[in-house]
Amino acid sequence: MPDRSDVCVLVPTYNESGAIEQVVTGFRDAGYETVLVIDGGSTDGTQSIAESAGARVIEQSGSGKGQAVREAIDHIEAPYILMVDGDATYRPEDADAMVEPLFEGRADHVVGDRFADMERGAMTRLNRAGNWLINHAFRAIHGRDLGDILSGYRAFTRASIERLSLSADGFGIETEMAVECIKHDLRTAVVPIRYECRPTEAETNLRPIRDGAVIGLTLYQMARTSNPLFYFGSLGLMTSTAGAGVGLYVAVEWITRSITHEIMAVLAAMGIIFGVQLLMFAVLSDVIVTLHRERMRRFEDLAARLDRLTGADARASTVEPPAFDGGQSDGDRSDDGSESTDDSAE
Incomplete structure (x- = not known):
């Protein structure tokens, strides 16, 4: 601890x-x-x-x-x-x-x-x-x-x-x-x-x-x-909202006063299109980031497993081998540990 x-x-x-x-x-x-x-x-x-x-x-x-x-x-x-x-x-x-x-x-x-x-x-x-x-x-x-x-x-x-x-x-x-x-x-x-x-x-x-x-x-x-859906989504929402606001003003002016604002209308359309594109990009970016995090999580899990396996192999390699007994088997030794000979067997 x-x-x-x-x-x-x-x-x-x-x-x-x-x-x-x-x-x-x-x-x-x-x-x-x-x-x-x-x-x-x-x-x-x-x-x-x-x-x-x-x-x-x-x-x-x-x-x-x-x-x-x-x-x-x-x-x-x-x-x-x-x-x-x-x-x-x-x-x-x-x-x-x-x-x-x-x-x-x-x-x-x-x-x-x-x-x-x-x-x-x-x-x-x-x-x-x-x-x-x-x-x-x-x-x-x-x-x-x-x-x-x-x-x-x-x-x-x-x-x-x-x-x-x-x-x-x-x-x-x-x-x-x-x-x-x-x-x-x-x-x-x-x-x-x-x-x-x-x-x-x-x-x-x-x-x-x-x-x-x-x-x-x-x-x-x-x-x-870290959160591209929020980052690009917020920019896209603000841009499209601003474009829609300008477009609404142009529409009201044209309906009520027959006044056309060509340049403002073009800017409004560009704002809406750009905002929608940013929203689409936000969704795609969020998908990419999610997949990347999942892949990195799998890599980290794999690395952790390899570390555990490597550690187990290292511990196994440190186990002491059995002592060398001079090439004699257990049957060549008596119960008291003394070596038996052919003469004693006879």
Whole structure:
């Protein structure tokens, strides 16, 4: 059974000097000795404070939380990773509950649900509204409820994170991870956690309007490959609806006032035709993606079976052969183990 020594606590940071010591010492006191802080070039002493608290510190080559997570994976050897923000809003006391589904083999990826127990004032109304909108959009697009896809408290196996194709640089990394889990059919669990207020001395790096727009755009763009029926279907529906609206206006003008709008009529027809084509393309793309996922699932099942067979052959090859008895059969030995001779037989 795995234990806390098999877990690496990953903490992406940027100017978190007001809270990073509390984060590192909290997890180390909770029994998670391996803490990796990957820093985006802080100028407030975050790196030295983290090192003094007992963390291993690496400065990332680029910038942004997404880039930090991708780069950190190459520096982690532990089979399990617990990712947490460096602002002390997540409790070390919830760490055991986060990694438990991984240890028990029930999940490959775990999301901590902040809305299950949120401290008063931990999130502004604007942030709450943005989180609600993005979570509902995710459920509508992918048909899955992961509770809180923007949560920064996550646990996952190293093997599962290596399967994901991550490219986001900033705060869109959590959204990208959620979408990739759905795309690769990873077993994902949601664990209720306590979300607390940020310490007063810790400054936030989140810009709600800009970062919210980036996250929403990331979610929509990723639907192109994860749910093409929604992505191209929504574009086709909007285009055909706009074309139909213009066409209706042209028809009303021609009927009521005998005014013809030739150019607008042509544009309306083009919009309707293009929209219908997009809808057809959406259906075909969805069929292709479904078949691709089914084929990949079969390949993964086959690979797992081959791994099991290879492991069984390896174990069989390690069985020790019977000891060499000098070419004598059991009949050539007496009951007490001494060798019989022809003379004794006579």
